[in-house]
Amino acid sequence: MSKAKVMESKRYIALGLMSGTSLDGVDAAVIETDGEEVFEFGKSICIAFPEDGIEVKEAVKTALNWRFEGPPPNKLQMGSDYVDRAHIDAIKALNAQDIDIIGYHGQTVFHQPAQKGVKGQTLQLGNGQSLASKFGVPCVYDFRTADVKAGGQGAPLAPIYHQALCRYSRLEGRIAVVNIGGVSNVTLIDGNKPLIATDCGPGNGPLDSWMELKGARNYDFAGEQSMKGHVDLKRIARWFERDFFKRPIPRSADRYDFDVLADMRDMSLENGAATLASFCAQSISRDLQAFAPNKIIVCGGGRHNPAIMGMLDMHTDGNVLSTEDVGWDGDALEAQAFAYLAVRTVKGLPISFPGTTGVPHPITGGVVARP
Incomplete structure (x- = not known):
């Protein structure tokens, strides 16, 4: 069997990470998927940000004032490092075994969607390379930027996973x-x-x-x-x-x-x-x-x-x-979605569509960091 065929048929044990705009902490969840169907659900966990997420909240305030005008302020890098550490702690706490890939949403601190013919801008803090190097598996991150650059809204990205869940159930x-x-x-x-x-x-x-x-x-x-x-x-x-x-x-x-x-x-x-x-x-x-x-x-x-x-x-x-x-786990669902999207990304499958983000045609997205 060719390498392409193996990739196409491979099932992944994928770990997804999500920290939403509610700024309440990190969700981590494991699923088994080939990027199209969902086969099994693994462990999941929710942990609060250390110190009530003060550094994330400061990064959000900084990003709202910055708005991509001029060089990025140092507080954004400090916030990104903090987000990485919090997600590394979540993965350690989950203690999942035999993970093939990580899907890392990161923390959205600024999102300005495309409108009236003007392309949008979006920023999620978090460096996938930090997680790939730490855990020795590929990490897919920065899922939204490609869609925004192509003229899409950059969100929502979970719909293709919602559809897969409906098939599963x-x-x-x-x-x-x-x-x-x-x-x-x-x-x-x-x-x-x-x-x-x-x-x-x-x-x-x-x-x-x-x-x-x-x-x-x-x-x-x-x-x-x-x-x-x-x-x-x-x-x-x-x-x-x-x-x-x-x-x-x-x-x-x-x-x-x-x-x-x-x-x-x-x-x-x-x-x-x-x-x-x-x-x-x-x-x-x-x-x-x-x-x-x-x-x-x-x-x-x-x-x-x-x-x-x-x-x-x-x-x-x-x-x-x-x-x-x-029969779905509502606390883990968004993290599961980014595990699923990570597999779709490495397989070159689309993660956003004209009807979901307004992108002109279905496109894949995400940056793949390798250990």
Whole structure:
């Protein structure tokens, strides 16, 4: 058998890493895949950033001020080194055996998508070479840049994995897989038809920032505050006038595109939390209306907030389920996705598509670092 054929048929034990815009830590997960089908799920783990992620938060502030203008500030390199160390710690804690490849998303600190004919820019901190050298296996990283350079939105990238999961679980019908992290996004799956995906709007990001601003814990645990408050629908209607919601799909966003806290100074903790939870749910429902899914499967941290889940159910007609309801691990899913994308990258398979990022044609992406 030729080397190309061996590569084409090979199954990989792939380890994926994800640290989302919620800035809460690192997820690591192992799957067995050939880059098309998913065969087995391995161990997974979630670990918090050391010292509450202060260095990552500082890097985000630095990137938002820098915006690719002039030489990169030193704080970005310091943040990248910190992100590498945190992910190395996660891999060690997972203690997975016989890994063939690592998929390393890195930490997004700035994302400015393409719009109005102007190409976007995106920055994920993290050096795949550090992980490849440390663990002695190839590491694929920087998944978004190639898509952005080709005129795509650079996000979302998990849709092709969502489709593979639906095949694995033999799910049929019109399915929406919704991820609620710092930003919310959705993948629309209808059998073998071309994938459609888009960022929808805010996820947990504004709600987490609101809780922190009000001196509560840094997220709304079990939706306790969101469930107590009253929703300000007029305020949400005003927020929906923002440019992001007028753009056609597929579109992508940075968590800080939905920084509405300056418009909430007069609100109580509970009413602000309820309003932001509803803003998240309504953003998702707006992008689901035309597709009319019969199943809505929710992953990401937002599925743990009963207020968001209840509001999403209220604003949509489909059956709203959590990933656990269909046998998926919602805490590991995004990390699993980058394990899957790493294998697709080394095989030269596309990871983004016209219907998912707006890229002109299906393209692969990611940089491969070798030990």
